Amino acid sequence: MPILQVQQLSKRFGKIAALDDVSFAVQPGEVLGLIGPNGAGKSTLFDCLAGLLPHDGGRVLGPQLRPAVPADLLFYVPDGIVPWPEQPLRWVLDFGVGFFGGVAGQRDEVVAELDLTNFLDQPLGALSKGQRKRGLLALGLLAPQPLLLIDEPLDGLDLRQMRDVAGVLRKHAAAGRTLFLSIHQIGDAARFCDRFVLLSGGQVRGEGTIAELAAVARARHPERAFTDLEEVFLALT
Amino acid sequence: MRSPNAAAWLWLLRKEWRELLVSRSGWMLLVLMGPLTGASFIAAMRSYAEISGVNGGLAGVGEAMAPLIGVWAPTFSACELAAVFLLPFVAIRMVGADRQSGALKLELQRNISPFARMGAKVAVALAGWLIAMLPPASALLLWKSYGGTLYAPELLTLAGGHVLNAALTIALGAAAAAVTEHPSTAAIATLGVTVGTWMIHYFAALQGGLWERAAAFTPAAIIGDFQHGLLRLNAVLVAVLLTLAGLAIAAIWQRLGVRTWRRGAASLLVTFGAAVAIFGAAQVRPSWDLSESRGNSFPAADEQALRGLREPLKIVAHLAPEDPRRTDLERSAFGKLRRLMPNLEIEYQSATSTGLFEQSNAGYGEIWYLYQGRQQMSRVTTADGVLESIYEIAQVQLPGDVPETVFRGHPLAVLPAGASTVFYGLWPGLTLLSGILIRRQLQQSPR
Numbered sequence: 001m002p003i004l005q006v007q008q009l010s011k012r013f014g015k016i017a018a019l020d021d022v023s024f025a026v027q028p029g030e031v032l033g034l035i036g037p038n039g040a041g042k043s044t045l046f047d048c049l050a051g052l053l054p055h056d057g058g059r060v061l062g063p064q065l066r067p068a069v070p071a072d073l074l075f076y077v078p079d080g081i082v083p084w085p086e087q088p089l090r091w092v093l094d095f096g097v098g099f100f101g102g103v104a105g106q107r108d109e110v111v112a113e114l115d116l117t118n119f120l121d122q123p124l125g126a127l128s129k130g131q132r133k134r135g136l137l138a139l140g141l142l143a144p145q146p147l148l149l150i151d152e153p154l155d156g157l158d159l160r161q162m163r164d165v166a167g168v169l170r171k172h173a174a175a176g177r178t179l180f181l182s183i184h185q186i187g188d189a190a191r192f193c194d195r196f197v198l199l200s201g202g203q204v205r206g207e208g209t210i211a212e213l214a215a216v217a218r219a220r221h222p223e224r225a226f227t228d229l230e231e232v233f234l235a236l237t
Numbered sequence: 238m239r240s241p242n243a244a245a246w247l248w249l250l251r252k253e254w255r256e257l258l259v260s261r262s263g264w265m266l267l268v269l270m271g272p273l274t275g276a277s278f279i280a281a282m283r284s285y286a287e288i289s290g291v292n293g294g295l296a297g298v299g300e301a302m303a304p305l306i307g308v309w310a311p312t313f314s315a316c317e318l319a320a321v322f323l324l325p326f327v328a329i330r331m332v333g334a335d336r337q338s339g340a341l342k343l344e345l346q347r348n349i350s351p352f353a354r355m356g357a358k359v360a361v362a363l364a365g366w367l368i369a370m371l372p373p374a375s376a377l378l379l380w381k382s383y384g385g386t387l388y389a390p391e392l393l394t395l396a397g398g399h400v401l402n403a404a405l406t407i408a409l410g411a412a413a414a415a416v417t418e419h420p421s422t423a424a425i426a427t428l429g430v431t432v433g434t435w436m437i438h439y440f441a442a443l444q445g446g447l448w449e450r451a452a453a454f455t456p457a458a459i460i461g462d463f464q465h466g467l468l469r470l471n472a473v474l475v476a477v478l479l480t481l482a483g484l485a486i487a488a489i490w491q492r493l494g495v496r497t498w499r500r501g502a503a504s505l506l507v508t509f510g511a512a513v514a515i516f517g518a519a520q521v522r523p524s525w526d527l528s529e530s531r532g533n534s535f536p537a538a539d540e541q542a543l544r545g546l547r548e549p550l551k552i553v554a555h556l557a558p559e560d561p562r563r564t565d566l567e568r569s570a571f572g573k574l575r576r577l578m579p580n581l582e583i584e585y586q587s588a589t590s591t592g593l594f595e596q597s598n599a600g601y602g603e604i605w606y607l608y609q610g611r612q613q614m615s616r617v618t619t620a621d622g623v624l625e626s627i628y629e630i631a632q633v634q635l636p637g638d639v640p641e642t643v644f645r646g647h648p649l650a651v652l653p654a655g656a657s658t659v660f661y662g663l664w665p666g667l668t669l670l671s672g673i674l675i676r677r678q679l680q681q682s683p684r
Contacts, residue, residue, distance in 0.1 A: 051494040052342050071348035081339020084252070086259040088680055099248040100347055101241055123680045139343075 002061075003028040003147055003178050004049070004068060009058035011044055011202075018044040020202040022058070026147065026180055031173045033193030034182040035233060041202040042182040043079065046149050050076035075100065075143035077136050079151035079182075085125025089116065089135050092124055093142060102142040110138045113168045115161075129156035137165065147178045154188050166192040190229040200237035245349050246357060253331065253361040259679050262330050264672035266323045267369055268665045273315035274372035275660025278379075281311040282653035289648035302646040303530040305391045308380065310464035313373050316399040317460055320406045324366065325427040328410025331358050332487060333420040341491065351488040359407055359484060366403040370396065372664055379659065383651040388529040391466035398463025401476045402456050408483030415490035416504075443590045445558035454519065466528025474518035482511035524576050530644040535573050538636035539624055546631050549580040551607040555600050556585060557592025562602070562618045570623035606630045 002025035011019040018041045026032050036042050047053035049060060051070040062068035070076075084092055093111070097104045111117055114134040119127055124135060133156045140148050153169065154162050170192055173179050183189040189196065196213060198206040206213045214226040217235040226232050257263050285307045335341040344354065373396075377387060409430055413423035434455040441452035452458055459472045485507045489500050526533040534540060552571075556563040563585065574581055588595055595601040604623075606613045608630045615626040628635050 047342075050342075050346060052345060054494055054496045069348075071346055075346060076342075078339055078342050081342060083335075083338050083340035083343050084256065085338055086676075086680060087252075087255060091255070095248060095252055096343075099245050099252070099344070101245070121681045 001028075001063065001065075002026055003063055004073065004180075005061040005065065006049070007059045007061065009045070009048060009055050009060065011041075011048055011053065011055045017202050019048065019055070022199070022202070022204050024197045024204055024207045026178060027195070028146070028178050029173060029176055030194045031170065031179045031181065031192060033189040033196045034180065034199060035186055035189050035196050035229070036182075036184065036199035036237075038184055040184075040199045042184070042199055043151055044202075045199065046076055046078070046151050046182060049149060050074065052076070071145075073145060074147040074149055074180075075140055075145040076149040077140040077151065077153075079155060081136070082125050082132065083136075086123050088121050088123055089127070090120040092135065093120075093138055096139040097142050100143045102144050106142055107138075110141050113171070114138050114141075115164065130158065130161055133157060134161070134165065137168075141168075141172055141177075146176075147180060148172075149180045149182075151182045152184065153181050154183060154185065162188065186230045186233050187228075196229065198233055198236055205236045206232075242349055242353070245347055246353050249344075249349070249354060249357040250360060253357050254364075255679055256331065256334070257327075257361050257365050259676050260327070260330055260334075262323075262327045263365055264668065264676075266319060266327055266365075267668045267672070269323060270315060270319055270369050270372045271660045271664030271668065273318055274312060274376060275656060275664075277315050278308070278312040278373075278376045278660065279653050279656050281308045282380075282383075282651075282656065286650050286652050289650040291650035291652060302648050303528070303532065303644070304380070304385060304647055304649075305388070305395065305464075305466055305528055305530070306532070308385075309392060309395055312376050313395055313399055313464070315373060316370060317402065317457075319369065320399070320402050320456075321431055324369075324403060324406045325410040325413075325431075326424060327365070328362055328407040329414040329420050329423045329427065331362060332411045332414035332491075333423055336414075336418075337420065341493065345491070345493060351491050352485070354491065355411065355484050355488040358411065359404070362407045363400070363404060366400065366407075370399065372660060375659065375664070376656075379653065379656055380649075383649060383653070385649050385651075386647045390527040391529055394466050394468050394527045395463050397468075398460055401463075401473065401480075402460055404480045405456055405476050405483070408480040408487070411487035412483040412490075415487040442558055445585055445587075445590075449558070450519075454515075465533055466526060466530075467524060467533040468527055469524040471519050471521040471524075474521060475515050478511055478514050478518055482507055522576075522579060526576075530646075533573060533576070535577070535620065535624065536636075540577055542628070542633055542636050543574070543577050543624075545633070546578065546608070546627070547580070548609050549582065550578060550627065550631070551582045551584070553584045553586060553605040553607070555587060555603045555605075557587035557595060558585070558590050560587075560592040566604075566618045566623070569618070569620040573620070574623070 004026040006025070007023050009019055009022040010017065022045060034042050034045065044053065048055040049070065060068045062073045084095070093107055096102060097107060111120065114137060116131070116134055116138060119131050119135070124132060127135060133153070137150065137153060140150055154165065157165055169179055181189070181193065190210065195209050196207070197204060198213065206216055210229050210232065213229070213232045213236065217226045217232045218224070221235055224235065226235065285302060288302055288307070335344065377392070381387060410423070410427050413426040414420060417423045417426060434457065437448060437455055438452050438457065441448040454472060454475045459476055462469055462472060486504050489503045489507070492500065535543065554563065554566060556566070571583055575583070592601065602616050603614050604616065604626070606615070606626050611630050613626055613630040615622060617623065617626070625635070
């Protein structure tokens with residue numbers, strides 16, 4: 001039974017269809033990658049799922065196929081935000097735990113996992129892009145909701161940080177957390193997501209594991225061999 | 238044990254407080270309050286001292302001097318200036334910064350009422366405003382140290398009026414910041430509303446009528462009443478309703494997940510509801526003269542006699558809106574009459590706004606009194622003249638001399654020694670230092 005099911009979701013900005021009949025499902029405990037180029041509608045989709053943007057049509061269902069209550073079901077970490085920039089990271093995380101109802105005892109563990117110990121007393125706005133991104137990931141991981149949506153979790157991270165963060169996210173997924181990650185770098189996504197939703201031009205072009213998506217691509221282009229996600233994505237979009 | 242929502246709200250309150258303490262705009266407001274208050278207080282004190290007889294003035298001239306009018310109204314006018322030109326930016330920052338930084342997207346994910354969110358902001362902003370009122374409050378201590386006397390009811394009325402005005406300003410700034418996308422647009426919108434209220438006064442002065450009635454409920458007019466120690470229930474209710482409407486609109490527009498047209502419709506509903514409520518509140522009559530001088534009231538014997546007039550009294554004054562005699566009449570008599578007599582109708586008639594070219598017209602300048610089918614004309618615009626006409630037409634005997642405590646004023650022939658040091662040096666210096674230390678501490682420490 002999916003933890004989240006999206007059915008025929010649509011969103012328009014004037015004449016532009018940002019999301020067009022988008023349907024897919026998120027399974028509990030998986031790491032689902034939302035793959036698409038810039039402007040594909042990834043952030044719009046996440047905003048709609050989190051209830052921060054009204055959608056024009058379609059349904060978002062939670063467990064037992066009941067209408068989803070975003071605040072109970074999911075927590076969304078948007079990309080490109082610098083919330084409470086003058087507050088130190090330690091306070092931001094404490095606020096996150098207190099305000100959103102997370103588990104205070106996990107703070108130190110998450111901070112250590114994301115290598116943030118040395119930045120706890122720095123204002124969030126004074127941190128580098130990568131440090132800030134990890135700070136916001138910590139905020140998300142401390143939130144109590146079972147499903148975590150993260151927009152571009154790897155943006156601003158160097159190679160080593162990317163691997164470390166990927167490891168942390170996988171660890172939390174293994175512990176039962178469901179992760180839905182929007183990633184525009186397909187190679188990065190392929191490394192640590194279980195399944196993928198391919199989004200392009202506001203439409204879902206495919207959903208499944210790499211093998212499942214490659215099979216769909218092969219059916220459309222029998223003359224070509226598909227060995228990685230990038231080629232599959234290009235073939236399906 | 239606290240409910241989850243109550244606990245979340247307390248976290249919001251803490252967050253807003255910390256955000257205010259690290260905001261430069263908040264500290265800038267606090268720093269500037271010192272010199273603003275100082276300039277007003279020192280100038281007022283010097284004038285007051287001169288009239289009271291310092292430097293060889295005529296002794297006794299200052300006997301009618303009321304500290305409320307002579308010193309406290311101008312001193313606390315620093316609050317009015319700050320509320321118009323500084324406080325809106327603090328309020329706009331409080332609301333707009335969340336949207337600009339993206340914090341709003343995170344905070345909205347907690348299932349907490351947008352009205353509760355806005356409530357936390359207002360509570361903190363008002364607490365900040367109370368701190369900003371410390372310079373005028375410290376002027377009271379200086380005045381006391383000079384040997385001046387204080388009359389608590391009128392001072393509390395004055396301070397309360399400025400708190401009410403601040404709440405209105407905060408609500409306006411919050412609504413503007415929530416409705417517009419960018420803080421600079423919100424700032425322009427807020428100043429636009431302020432300029433709009435000035436235009437209402439302008440039209441009221443030119444055209445009278447409905448403009449004049451509307452002008453009685455602008456922040457400047459409401460503050461004007463408080464500055465005279467007059468507490469009008471209808472003005473308080475209108476200010477509270479406007480504040481609540483502004484905050485409701487701010488809360489509505491913070492709900493990013495709701496369609497724009499729905500938010501617009503909800504705002505219109507709030508505006509309509511507020512307009513109806515304000516219309517009703519404006520009809521409320523009770524008011525209290527809390528000034529020590531009782532400058533907003535007739536002598537007690539006259540008030541008793543006027544309350545005895547049960548039939549409708551109509552007064553028709555042939556005076557143009559800009560005629561200074563009309564202003565005199567309002568201040569010295571009509572304003573006081575309105576507070577006392579529920580069956581009073583006052584009508585102004587004129588063909589022009591200035592009255593300059595009507596002076597030669599027959600009937601211009603006449604004030605007609607109509608009571609129980611009788612009518613009488615007078616041209617006197619003083620309080621005594623008006624009362625005399627009313628008693629004559631109502632066939633009521635003039636109240637005899639009733640012994641009562643006459644306000645003799647509190648002259649104080651003392652120059653404001655040390656005030657410059659306090660307001661231009663100590664306050665800005667200490668505030669600046671506190672700002673630097675507190676910001677540094679908060680940005681490094683979680684507590």
